[in-house]
Amino acid sequence: MMQYDRAELPAHHDEIRREVRAFLKQSFPPERRANSDFTSGHNPAFSEQLGNKGWIGMTWPARYGGGEKTFFERYVVTEELLAAGAPVSAHWIADRQSGPLLLRYGSQAQRERYLPDITAGKSYFSIGMSEPGSGSDLASVRTSAVRGDGGWVINGTKLWSTDAHRNHFMIALVRTRPVSDNRHAGLSQFVIDLRRDNVAVRPILNMGGQEDFNEVVFEDTFVPDDRMIGEEGNGWEQVTSELSYERSGPERFLSAFRVYVELIRAVGTEPSDAQAATIGRLAAHFLTLRRMSISVAGMLESGGNPVVEAALVKELGNNFEKELPDIARAALAGGARPAAFEAAYQDTMLGSPAFTLRGGTREILRGVIARGLGLR
Numbered sequence: 001m002m003q004y005d006r007a008e009l010p011a012h013h014d015e016i017r018r019e020v021r022a023f024l025k026q027s028f029p030p031e032r033r034a035n036s037d038f039t040s041g042h043n044p045a046f047s048e049q050l051g052n053k054g055w056i057g058m059t060w061p062a063r064y065g066g067g068e069k070t071f072f073e074r075y076v077v078t079e080e081l082l083a084a085g086a087p088v089s090a091h092w093i094a095d096r097q098s099g100p101l102l103l104r105y106g107s108q109a110q111r112e113r114y115l116p117d118i119t120a121g122k123s124y125f126s127i128g129m130s131e132p133g134s135g136s137d138l139a140s141v142r143t144s145a146v147r148g149d150g151g152w153v154i155n156g157t158k159l160w161s162t163d164a165h166r167n168h169f170m171i172a173l174v175r176t177r178p179v180s181d182n183r184h185a186g187l188s189q190f191v192i193d194l195r196r197d198n199v200a201v202r203p204i205l206n207m208g209g210q211e212d213f214n215e216v217v218f219e220d221t222f223v224p225d226d227r228m229i230g231e232e233g234n235g236w237e238q239v240t241s242e243l244s245y246e247r248s249g250p251e252r253f254l255s256a257f258r259v260y261v262e263l264i265r266a267v268g269t270e271p272s273d274a275q276a277a278t279i280g281r282l283a284a285h286f287l288t289l290r291r292m293s294i295s296v297a298g299m300l301e302s303g304g305n306p307v308v309e310a311a312l313v314k315e316l317g318n319n320f321e322k323e324l325p326d327i328a329r330a331a332l333a334g335g336a337r338p339a340a341f342e343a344a345y346q347d348t349m350l351g352s353p354a355f356t357l358r359g360g361t362r363e364i365l366r367g368v369i370a371r372g373l374g375l376r
Contacts, residue, residue: 007298041087051121128172187235253317308372
């Protein structure tokens with residue numbers, strides 16, 4: 001069963017917004033901004049600036065450099081950065097899910113080792129879940145870890161690992177026991193040092209000519225015991241809790257937001273009736289998805305594990321952000337389309353095939369939702 005309880009942003013959220021907007025105006029002016037996709041712009045210098053502002057690891061304990069803020073306060077900062085098209089890719093995964101995973105399941109030594117550098121905007125993580133032939137079916141992963149002297153020897157391949165060729169670490173889901181009737185058993189997670197461990201990182205060129213995704217190959221890669229996260233064999237519980245952070249945020253419906261902004265600018269103050277209806281309909285979708293996403297933030301704030309609710313946010317949000325560019329372009333049919341709109345449209349369309357793949361394909365998400373509703 002799913003339930004989206006009403007949740008409210010903090011009373012001082014406007015103050016937070018003004019602070020973020022003033023910072024962006026000074027540090028990252030509009031002429032330097034791209035689209036609103038969270039994978040846009042791997043900019044370590046900008047990430048360090050955010051770390052200095054206390055906008056990475058905002059909800060984490062102060063002892064690790066965190067701000068001890070609420071998930072709602074973090075939500076406000078997140079949507080402002082995305083709406084502005086800020087270059088957040090470098091620290092994004094570490095802030096969104098790797099850090100929270102370590103806080104929940106990692107050892108004290110792991111927290112002290114990794115979290116302070118993340119909050120400072122100086123340490124970046126990639127996700128090691130998907131594999132060739134398995135995609136979002138995480139229970140089918142084949143990458144194995146065999147116990148050795150003082151650690152584990154890993155063999156296998158991870159795929160679609162964003163920014164692994166530029167990031168410092170990866171949290172990899174691997175099999176530490178042979179496959180049994182319970183496919184979810186025998187999985188564990190390890191921190192992989194992408195620069196020092198014996199791994200091969202091979203960037204994958206996308207349609208836009210960019211190298212964001214990667215194939216990461218392990219060939220007898222040794223990882224010491226102290227880099228296993230949580231208990232051996234508990235990987236399935238850990239990774240599903242991690243996906244709640246990955247699937248529910250505003251990045252799951254704001255990736256095409258820049259196209260919407262440029263549509264409004266293009267029609268000006270006197271849109272036709274059809275254009276006004278289109279803008280209103282798109283706004284209604286944004287607002288509905290935003291309310292659902294804020295509700296999930298409330299569940300996370302209260303210590304919940306909203307796996308199914310987060311999956312629905314991602315499923316509906318991804319479908320919407322894939323449809324939005326063509327809906328917006330049709331609203332401008334018959335007239336000249338401004339260069340700013342065309343640039344946002346083309347950039348978003350090049351990245352849009354990934355929207356419904358990253359973080360779980362629609363088929364996987366619909367299976368999660370169906371189980372949550374008792375239909376499967």
